[in-house]
Amino acid sequence: MASLTLPAGTSTTFPAVLPASEVRGQELRVHLSAYDGLDPIATAVLQPPRVSLLVRPEQGAYTAVAQTEGQVDAVRFFVDGVVAGVDAVPPWELDASWGSGRHDVVARAVGPVESVLSRAVDVVVPVGAVDSDTGVAAGFRLETVQSGLVLPTSAAVAGPDLVLVSEKDGGVQAISREEGGEWALPREVLDLRDLVFDEADSGLNGIAVDPGFAENGYTYLSHAVDEGGDGDRRSQQVVRYRWDGTRLDPASRHVVVGSVTGPDCHDRDRVRTPDCIPLYGAAHTVGDLAFDAAGNLLVGVGDSALVPVPLKDRHETLWSQDPEVLVGKILRVDPRTGHGVPGNPMYAGDGSANSSRVLVMGLRNPFRFVVDGDHLVVGDVGEEAYEEIDIVHLDQPAGPPANYGWPCLEGSGPSPLGDVSDPGSPWHACASVRASGTEAPAYAYAHTSEGGSITAGVPMTGNRYPPAVRDLFLYGDYSQNHLRTVSLPHGGEGNPGPPIAESRAAGGPVKIFEGPDGWVWSISIYAGALQRLTWSADTPGDVCAVGQLRRAYHDLDGPDSTFDRDYPDGPWSWLQPYSDTHLPTATMGSTECVSEVRLEPTSGSPWATDDAPDVRDHPGDRFGVSWRGRVELEGGTYRFAVRGSEWMRLRVDDELVHDFYSNDFWTDARHHDVVLQAGVHSVGVEYLHGDQDLAYASATWERIGVPPEVVLVTGRTEVAPDGSLSWEVGVRDADGDSEAELLERTRVVAEFLHYNGVGFHVHPYRQVSGARSGTMHVDDGHGAGSGLIRLWAESVDGSGATGRSAPSYACFSDGDVGPCAD
Known part of the structure; x- marks a missing residue:
């Protein structure tokens, strides 16, 4: 018990004597000594707050009940990391209904001196009925083609009956159409987990198949390279494998771009080395891949310089403005050699120079793009203010490549870099960039409280969709979680079209593409699902929803x-x-x-x-x-x-x-x-x-x-000052698998929840496999003071059944956001 004794005739306040952080979790009492004939006084003991949580179904809805001990003034309830309600009068309860899928509920009990967080409770809500409010525009339906994927990032249509899906950790899955027309469960056809660096936003982020895939089986992948060690500098590659009719042959690996790796590439004085793609940090990496009509391979590379410091201190982002550094750009290369191709703005000689490979520059993170005739439609993920869609003409004149201004500009406005006109500024190069006339985005939209992370999609061509959206461009936003349309006249400004799906249904799209059946398909990285956007004037029509x-x-x-x-x-x-x-x-x-x-x-x-x-x-x-x-x-x-x-x-x-x-x-x-x-x-x-x-x-x-029971426990609800976070997993299988067998098939996943206002978007951060316990080191580099860590664990038993734990939240000392807000 912590105590404070005041000498007679004096007064004081707690903050001046005993900071609240020093008495967290302790009983408190104030003693007043005898004075002027008065007896000494001792206040009642102030018990620290404690809280536990249960969630019970209530006729189609749910009631969350917090049970508390100690002095509690209010309880805040959070669902999926976002505040859902506050109760200031016991019994502490929250009545709510949630959409289908997996949700976590957590409560924070607020006392006079401190607040504490409960353990989370997992709630799985079944898929809703056909006539439920789906959050999708009238006549449209988002159908699940197949799920069971683990952090899928991209997909490529390899034929009318085959779709290849890349997963963040380095796996490639094949989803095949069966005789009855249904799509089979994912089947792993390539494992690159030992080669792929997949922390934070890094990983196996791009996949495309060769235009001649039916004859040569060539499949292209893009990923950050796992070079070992704990440093923040790495390299990146685009590689090719050959499909042998059953799988992607590991022995057929061929490096297309990025043959130079390690310090020879990512040391500061070596980043201009030909055929080197450096990476500083773990985000804005090599990403989307596509082919133009001439069979050239297009490669999107982010600025590869997102580290936990403000933009004004991230000087490596200026590599986006250097045509000899292969980041912050879209490259156009010969898929056989990886060299630049004639027609690129700075092509020279045999195309082996880095500048010969560059089609467009000055991009922050061209995460997804699509070829539309003789243009490239690019979604460039913004920093603090705007998401943008850029239209790049594939027929570029000789000279400097088309330049979209990053990091000197975001959208059409200057980014916060201070006085770039000062010759002494490290950003002085931006003065000429801003003055020289860069390319403006065709369409830009502002960030919301959820931030923004655009996923460029596809034109909605053909007669399958209604006239109201026909020939509009469909795009998504992974952070704001929507699917929307925009008119994109080439050479003109875009105008918003009808929205297609809102956050209750969009699924956090990270890839949007034309599926093998002519409908638009999308990938949800967190639902682990392939989705298909269909439309019909009749409901329910011949194709029934999942569950029917x-x-x-x-x-x-x-x-x-x-x-x-x-x-x-x-x-x-x-x-x-x-x-x-x-x-x-x-x-x-x-x-x-x-x-x-x-x-x-x-x-x-x-x-x-x-x-x-x-x-x-x-x-x-x-x-x-x-x-x-x-x-x-x-x-x-x-x-x-x-x-x-x-x-x-x-x-x-x-x-x-x-x-x-x-x-x-x-x-x-x-x-x-x-x-x-x-x-x-x-x-x-x-x-x-x-x-x-x-x-x-x-x-x-x-x-x-039943799937195995999985319990994840963290040592504390706060990240230690040195960034360490300890955890322990408990697993049990009612069907007979031993603990040792289960632990071999167990993984712990850490996610960084980056808050912008009341909402957030999720960055996959790190995962550990095959261990009962451990300590991982984490930071809030994606957003200092505006994020937290969410951990969860899953285990697979011998039958293939998967169990998943409720998550655990861990707070940074300065992360006063979401469930971590005191």
Whole structure:
């Protein structure tokens, strides 16, 4: 207990004697000595606040309840790192409803002297129904094509049935279309984790396939190079691998750009070395890749100089203005040699000089871009004020490359660098840049309280989308979390078009591209999902949302019916007509999106109506029913059960699970256990009704094997003064995996939440695999005083089921933001 004794006849205040930081977590009492005949006085003990949290469902919504001890004046509740409510009167509660997906809830109890943070509680809200408020413009739908990806960063369409996805840590996943038209779960086809540096915003950030991919299988990747050590200087590369029909062959690695690495590249006096891409810090790295119509490879490289100091002290950002340093630019190179190509503004000789490779310069972070005819549409991520879209003509005249002004300009205005006209200023070079006439952005929009991080998308061409958005440019913002449109006349200023998706639905897009089916697809790095933007004047249409299945009726009657065939006599001959029956593609009556697989008992024709009765030869008999759709499931072991009066088939992810008679006689033969990864899975059910009196069918599934339990505990809720943060993971698997086996498949992930006002955007920071405990060193370099660290852990059991912990928040001493705000 901390105490303070005042001598008689004196007075004082606590801040002058005992700073609150020195008594955090202690009981407090004030003693007053006897004075002028008065007895001594001792105040009641002031107990430090303590808080725990539970969240309970309440008829479709949720109530968060904080339980406190000690002196508490108010409780602030945070959902996903953002304040959701304050309660100043006990019992401390928050009533709320949240969108589908995973959410974390945390409470801060505020006392007279200090405040404390509870442990977080994880809440997983199921996917909403079709007619729920989706946050998507009328007629549009954001469908999940496939999930289960880990920090996906980019994607490339490698054919009508193949999409390759890069993951931040160095993995490449293939997602293939199956015979039924559904997209399979991700399958790893290349592992570059030992080569890729993936801290903060670094990682495997770009992927593209060669225009001749069908013949040569060439696939291009961009990443920061893991050179070992703890320094802040590294190098970057664009590399090529060959697809062999099944995977990307590791032995086929070829460096296209960035053959010079290590100190020979990133030492200050070596950054101009030909074929060197230096990196200072861990952000604004090499990123997007694309091909122009001539087959040249376009490479986006950020200024590679984001370190934890204000812009005025980041002098390396001026490399964006130096054509001999391959950062802050878009390069155009020959994909075979990595040299610049004729037609580049400063091309000379054999194109091996760095300046020969440069198409456009003066960019901060051209994270995503797209070729649109003879132009390049670039989304350049801004610093403090604006996000911008730049339109670059691919046919550049000889001379200095097109220059968009960074770091001397942001948007069309000067960046905060002080008096650049002073010859003694380290930024004096910006005086001539600002005076020489740089390129203006075609469109710019201001940051909000969530900051900004633009993801350039694609033109919405063709007739699939409605006239109101046709030929507009679709872009997203990863921080502000939206999908919007803008008109972009080449050579003119852009004007905003209709919004497409707001933060409840956009999913934090980091890549937007035209999918293999002609719809616009996008990648959400944190949902770990591929999404597809569709539009239809009809709702729900033929394609049902995730969580729904399309039900259809099929005719099994007629002259070719298997139920009229003659089969050899035998004990099982009565089953032969069913096993030989395959549902025709044609349907009877209307199709409908339904939420369950169920046919209520009937002796009639459930599709028939008074206006369209069943007039077949065997009305009420010889029909089939099909259900097919996609469901999003947690990882684990699922028991699928079918029950029907006759034959049923069940497919999960196009794998045949059941194909037999299914009435109650067969008991356990109708039950099948299937291990599934977390993600979207296709479910197909068929019921065949012959000539039995009654038709009925159902199929259900439930998880019987749970993912491993994962608990993450940090030593404290504050980052130590030296930047250290200790953690420990506890894992347990009800299905029998040992702790040691689970720890081998466990990873701890640290994220930096960068706040701008009340909102934030997330920077993947660091991850550690295969350890029970440890200490990581963190800093708030992305935004001094405006961020915090959020950690979480996940473990995969032997069946492939994944468990994830609730997160832990860790505060910096000067990070008075979000849940860390006292």
